Amino acid sequence: xxxxxxxxxxxxxxxxxxxxxxxxxxxxxxxxxxxxxxxxxxxxxxxxxxxxxxxxxxxxxxxxxxxxxxxxxxxxxxxxxxxxxxxxxxxxxxxxxxxxxxxxxxxxxxxxxxxxxxxxxxxxxxxxxxxxxxxxxxxxxxxxxxxxxxxxxxxxxxxxxxxxxxxxxxxxxxxxxxxxxxxxxxxxxxxxxxxxxxxxxxxxxxxxxxxxxxxxxxxxxxxxxxxxxxxxxxxxxxxxxxxxxxxxxxxxxxxx
Ligand code: PGA
Numbered sequence: 001x002x003x004x005x006x007x008x009x010x011x012x013x014x015x016x017x018x019x020x021x022x023x024x025x026x027x028x029x030x031x032x033x034x035x036x037x038x039x040x041x042x043x044x045x046x047x048x049x050x051x052x053x054x055x056x057x058x059x060x061x062x063x064x065x066x067x068x069x070x071x072x073x074x075x076x077x078x079x080x081x082x083x084x085x086x087x088x089x090x091x092x093x094x095x096x097x098x099x100x101x102x103x104x105x106x107x108x109x110x111x112x113x114x115x116x117x118x119x120x121x122x123x124x125x126x127x128x129x130x131x132x133x134x135x136x137x138x139x140x141x142x143x144x145x146x147x148x149x150x151x152x153x154x155x156x157x158x159x160x161x162x163x164x165x166x167x168x169x170x171x172x173x174x175x176x177x178x179x180x181x182x183x184x185x186x187x188x189x190x191x192x193x194x195x196x197x198x199x200x201x202x203x204x205x206x207x208x209x210x211x212x213x214x215x216x217x218x219x220x221x222x223x224x225x226x227x228x229x230x231x232x233x234x235x236x237x238x239x240x241x242x243x244x245x246x247x248x249x250x251x252x253x254x255x256x
Contacts, residue, residue, distance in 0.1 A: 002208055004224070004251040005164070005231035007040035007125075008238035009065050009093055020047045021054055026241035028058040035059065037251050038231075040091050045079055048087045056088075063091030063122070066099060069112040081120040092117040095127045095151060097170045107150030114151055118159050125164045125233070126151045128191075129213070132171035140169075141190060148194055160199050165191055165209045166233050172213030173235070181222040181229070184211050188228035217243050220250035 008027075014020045020043050031039055040061040043051050048064065055062050068078035084092065094117065095110040110126070117124040128147040130140030148165070155163065167187055172179040188209045196204035211223055212233030223229050231251060238244045249255055 002206060002230045003038055004036070005038040005040070005208060005210060006234065006244075006248045006251045007042065007063075007091065007210075007231070008234040008244060009042040009096070010044065010239070011065065011098070011235065012044055013236060013239055014043065014047075017047050017050055020044075021050050023239065023241070024051045024054040024060075024062075027244050028055055028060045030241040030245040031060065031248050032058065034248055034252070037248055039248060042091065042093055048084075048089065052088045061090040063089040063093065063125075065093045065096070067092045067094065067113050067117055067122075069109040069116070071116060081116045081122070085120045085122060089122055091123045091125055091164075093125045093127065093166075095147070097127065097129055097168060097173060107147060110151055111153050114163070115154065115159075118155070118162060123162050123164060125166050125210075127166045127168050127212070129168040129170045129173075135169070135171060141187075144187070144191065145194055148191060149198075152195075152198070157199060157203060160195070160203050161206065163207065164231075165195075165207060166212050167191060167209060168212040168233065175214045178214040178216070178219040178223065179211070181219070181226050184223060185226040185228055188226070192228060215247060217246035217250065220247040221255050224250045224253065 042063050042065045051062055064084050068080050072080050094113045099105045114124045128144050130143045134140040134143050169179050191209055192204050195207055208230045210231035210233050211229050215232045215234045216237040
């Protein structure tokens with residue numbers, strides 16, 4: 001049985017440390033009774049030390065939105081994995097569409113980041129998604145396969161037991177509506193089958209595949225009704241504790 005998970009990347013929507021601390025406190029308060037779903041928040045790098053003190057001893061974990069592709073050395077402006085580990089990061093988001101588009105991340109650097117996160121005992125959340133154009137031309141699955149194979153290249157079975165796959169169709173990020181739940185379910189089955197081909201049934205059945213892209217409290221209920229959607233990756237609509245709680249409840253199947 002795959003455990004459900006709900007997390008939120010704050011991107012740079014939350015752009016003050018103090019605002020971030022307040023939100024982390026409100027969110028952790030609002031979900032403090034939840035023990036059947038894993039939860040995490042991904043603030044921007046410099047907020048992590050402060051947020052970690054707020055979330056320590058709560059049921060909400062924290063992590064980072066990115067990681068350096070190199071362990072250490074002359075890489076100006078990067079944040080090394082060891083530092084993130086020392087800050088108690090449990091999850092590292094890797095290869096989000098915005099990183100690929102605005103910061104020229106390639107499949108090769110993404111693969112290096114995945115390996116480094118794992119080597120440092122952190123859980124990589126590997127993001128993949130097709131563009132609107134891919135979808136129109138009916139080649140979305142080719143992109144997903146390519147990205148997935150690149151991201152996971154060189155991982156062994158033990159690594160694969162830790163990885164989380166985040167399906168984030170680019171055309172559904174930053175919109176008013178999420179992708180349709182049946183469409184997402186179909187893609188998640190496709191991704192799980194791809195994993196099965198490479199790593200076998202047992203790994204595929206146990207790997208967590210979450211969906212992200214305009215998730216809100218209403219569509220969360222529909223998305224979480226599907227067997228292969230194991231959790232939700234929330235952006236804008238998770239920036240209020242009340243919404244975050246509702247989305248967590250959707251993941252638990254507890255909605256009034
Ligand atoms: P959004 O972001 O919910 O604001 O669309 C989702 C994401 O990029 O993960």
